[in-house]
Amino acid sequence: MKIGVLTSGGDAPGMNAAIRAVTRAALNSGDKVVGIYDGYRGLVYAKFKDFRRTDVSEILNKGGTILGTARLPEFLYESVRKIAILKMELDGIDALVCIGGDGTYRGALDLSNMGVKVVTIPGTIDNDIASSDYTIGFSTALNTACDAIDKLRDTSSSHQRCSIIEVMGRHCGDLALFSGICCGAEYIITNETGLDKENLLESLKKNRLEGRRHAIVVISENITDVHELAKEVEKYSGYECRATILGYVQRGGAPSPEDRLLASRLGKYAVDLLHEGVYGVACGVVGNELKATPLAEALKQQRKSQLELNNLAKKIS
Ligand code: F6P
Numbered sequence: 001m002k003i004g005v006l007t008s009g010g011d012a013p014g015m016n017a018a019i020r021a022v023t024r025a026a027l028n029s030g031d032k033v034v035g036i037y038d039g040y041r042g043l044v045y046a047k048f049k050d051f052r053r054t055d056v057s058e059i060l061n062k063g064g065t066i067l068g069t070a071r072l073p074e075f076l077y078e079s080v081r082k083i084a085i086l087k088m089e090l091d092g093i094d095a096l097v098c099i100g101g102d103g104t105y106r107g108a109l110d111l112s113n114m115g116v117k118v119v120t121i122p123g124t125i126d127n128d129i130a131s132s133d134y135t136i137g138f139s140t141a142l143n144t145a146c147d148a149i150d151k152l153r154d155t156s157s158s159h160q161r162c163s164i165i166e167v168m169g170r171h172c173g174d175l176a177l178f179s180g181i182c183c184g185a186e187y188i189i190t191n192e193t194g195l196d197k198e199n200l201l202e203s204l205k206k207n208r209l210e211g212r213r214h215a216i217v218v219i220s221e222n223i224t225d226v227h228e229l230a231k232e233v234e235k236y237s238g239y240e241c242r243a244t245i246l247g248y249v250q251r252g253g254a255p256s257p258e259d260r261l262l263a264s265r266l267g268k269y270a271v272d273l274l275h276e277g278v279y280g281v282a283c284g285v286v287g288n289e290l291k292a293t294p295l296a297e298a299l300k301q302q303r304k305s306q307l308e309l310n311n312l313a314k315k316i317s
Pocket of ligand 1 (some may be wrong): 009101251
């Protein structure tokens with residue numbers, strides 16, 4: 001087979017490890033591999049390179065993606081996808097491995113519905129692909145967030161401040177929930193918990209009256225303006241308050257061993273599925289077992305609310 005591999009959407013640490021695993025597993029089985037640059041855009045503009053094993057040397061430990069990535073809203077149009085399919089045919093590409101998040105999965109499903117042999121690998125720091133327990137990049141981003149929150153705790157404690165820290169996740173609360181628990185946050189706000197402002201302010205005020213030197217509030221992005229929230233906290237709680245948006249730093253850095261391992265497992269698995277003639281599926285690890293889920297179903301699945309973790313966070317704050 002001639003297998004094309006691409007990364008699309010927001011980059012995530014470990015994408016390179018996945019590209020490497022796909023390439024090596026395919027070449028070692030006698031397939032040809034084509035690196036497709038800049039996501040679906042590279043498919044439309046035929047930005048292809050035939051990969052040898054050395055093209056993926058020394059990338060296992062590197063952040064970002066050597067293939068580059070992009071978001072291409074125009075890929076929603078069938079006419080644009082037809083061009084992409086034509087470019088694949090002209091180059092003799094038989095099948096695709098698409099590494100990315102939600103948007104990448106939608107593009108892959110649309111291609112699959114048009115007859116393209118495609119499998120996906122979950123690569124996003126958001127952990128919002130429910131067909132896999134973890135997505136590639138989440139572990140590294142969690143480490144980055146924890147490192148930053150620990151540092152913010154130091155300065156918050158010195159100044160007796162409350163620190164509100166906004167982490168990424170798109171609409172998924174996992175980064176906030178996991179980092180909040182790992183860093184002993186006093187309060188965690190996600191889409192699942194919702195923002196109960198009165199409760200937040202009361203609880204911070206109580207903390208302050210009990211003489212606690214600082215408070216850490218971890219909040220998912222896309223919930224509220226954290227700088228405005230900091231002003232309100234300062235007004236009502238008795239704490240001075242500062243807001244920090246961690247932002248794109250969460251997407252960078254060398255992938256953690258967990259992400260390298262996950263990416264390596266899923267990259268090889270994607271190639272195995274193609275060999276078995278299984279297409280139109282999303283690769284994942286569920287309960288530590290490799291699992292293929294039909295793309296349409298994977299896109300419908302919602303990450304289950306982390307009830308146990310939400311309760312845990314409350315009980316040990
Ligand atoms: O999907 C990954 C992610 O980093 C989200 O956490 C964030 O909301 C979004 O991408 C940012 O996207 P962009 O790079 O297009 O600004």
